[in-house]
Amino acid sequence: MLRVILPNPRPWLSPKITPSPQPLLRIDGIAVRCCSTGGEYSGQTAQNASAHHDEQAAGRIGRRVLNPEGRCKLDTSPDRDFYSLPRFVKHVDEGFLAELTELYRERLPAGGEVLDLMSSWVSHLPEEVEYGRVVGHGLNAQELARNPRLDYFFVKDLNREQQLQLESRSLDAVVCAVSVQYLQWPEKVFAEVLRVLKPGGVFILSFSDRMFYQKAIAAWRDSTTYGRVQLAVQYFQCIEGFTQPEVIRRSPQHHNKSILNTVMSLLGLSRSDPFYAIVAYRNFKQANLKL
Ligand SMILES: C[S@@+](CC[C@H](N)C(=O)[O-])C[C@H]1O[C@@H](n2cnc3c(N)ncnc32)[C@H](O)[C@@H]1O
Numbered sequence: 001m002l003r004v005i006l007p008n009p010r011p012w013l014s015p016k017i018t019p020s021p022q023p024l025l026r027i028d029g030i031a032v033r034c035c036s037t038g039g040e041y042s043g044q045t046a047q048n049a050s051a052h053h054d055e056q057a058a059g060r061i062g063r064r065v066l067n068p069e070g071r072c073k074l075d076t077s078p079d080r081d082f083y084s085l086p087r088f089v090k091h092v093d094e095g096f097l098a099e100l101t102e103l104y105r106e107r108l109p110a111g112g113e114v115l116d117l118m119s120s121w122v123s124h125l126p127e128e129v130e131y132g133r134v135v136g137h138g139l140n141a142q143e144l145a146r147n148p149r150l151d152y153f154f155v156k157d158l159n160r161e162q163q164l165q166l167e168s169r170s171l172d173a174v175v176c177a178v179s180v181q182y183l184q185w186p187e188k189v190f191a192e193v194l195r196v197l198k199p200g201g202v203f204i205l206s207f208s209d210r211m212f213y214q215k216a217i218a219a220w221r222d223s224t225t226y227g228r229v230q231l232a233v234q235y236f237q238c239i240e241g242f243t244q245p246e247v248i249r250r251s252p253q254h255h256n257k258s259i260l261n262t263v264m265s266l267l268g269l270s271r272s273d274p275f276y277a278i279v280a281y282r283n284f285k286q287a288n289l290k291l
Contacts, residue, residue, distance in 0.1 A: 059192070060239070062239065066187070075215055086140050096208055096273040096275050112132055113131070114132075114133070114135070115171050116135070116149070117179075118139075118176050119144060120138055123147060135152050139156075140155070162185050166196045168195050170196055171198060172198060173201055174196065176193075176203075176204070178206060180207055181216040181228075182212070182217070187238050190235050202282075203236075203242070203282075206277040207232065210273060228276075232278050236278060241282060246279045
């Protein structure tokens with residue numbers, strides 16, 4: 001069930017983004033696998049769901065990237081329970097966050113409508129830039145209510161239901177910071193991101209090598225750094241309608257130039273967080289358009 005909370009003092013009543021009390025895509029109770037991924041749905045259910053869905057705008061999933069084992073988590077308890085207590089912490093170091101904010105400064109259009117997917121009490125957006133509206137999504141309402149950049153937010157477990165109650169082609173940008181490793185149905189979530197983006201809109205995904213180990217999916221948890229980048233690239237590529245994803249890597253030396261860090265890096269003992277981002281745009285050309 002979607003829970004919508006309008007934070008004071010800036011409730012947002014945009015007609016463009018209309019939360020629905022009824023989820024459009026129902027997947028609960030169907031084919032729950034060993035690890036309670038809770039997302040497999042039958043063809044019949046998919047057909048019913050798509051009747052409500054904007055087929056023309058939806059990102060089509062060309063293929064599945066993950067197998068059932070890859071979607072499993074060590075901790076199979078509901079994610080809502082794991083995130084029930086707010087964590088007012090930063091999940092990566094300042095060097096990483098400086099890189100991320102700079103990337104947002106370069107790629108997010110000022111004045112645009114932005115969705116911060118899997119957000120918390122911070123969005124890492126450049127302070128001096130004003131956006132039209134920033135919508136936040138996450139699992140902990142207290143964290144989201146504290147986030148000064150959000151005009152509006154909603155709470156939703158994307159491992160239970162992936163559809164975003166946001167209008168198709170309504171956003172200029174979607175960002176998702178240091179969270180993709182927790183998605184058990186990334187293909188469906190990325191398809192939704194494509195759907196809500198305007199043509200030319202940008203999706204910026206970022207991650208490092210940290211994670212809540214027990215809550216990360218096996219395919220991510222058990223992979224290498226190189227493998228995780230490849231996996232994230234495939235999440236984009238499996239959706240018809242994104243441009244070729246651009247991979248941005250910054251070693252810790254890039255954002256932490258202290259002598260201590262340089263020496264530690266040379267010794268292979270750097271403790272700074274490496275920065276990875278994948279950037280792709282919603283293609284202007286409609287996927288599957290037969291000429
Ligand atoms: C490491 S935190 C990162 C938060 C934020 N993006 C940041 O940069 O500080 C991971 C976030 O993923 C979100 N998350 C984890 N599992 C989720 C799920 N099943 N559905 C929706 N969001 C989830 C939580 O809201 C949590 O805040």
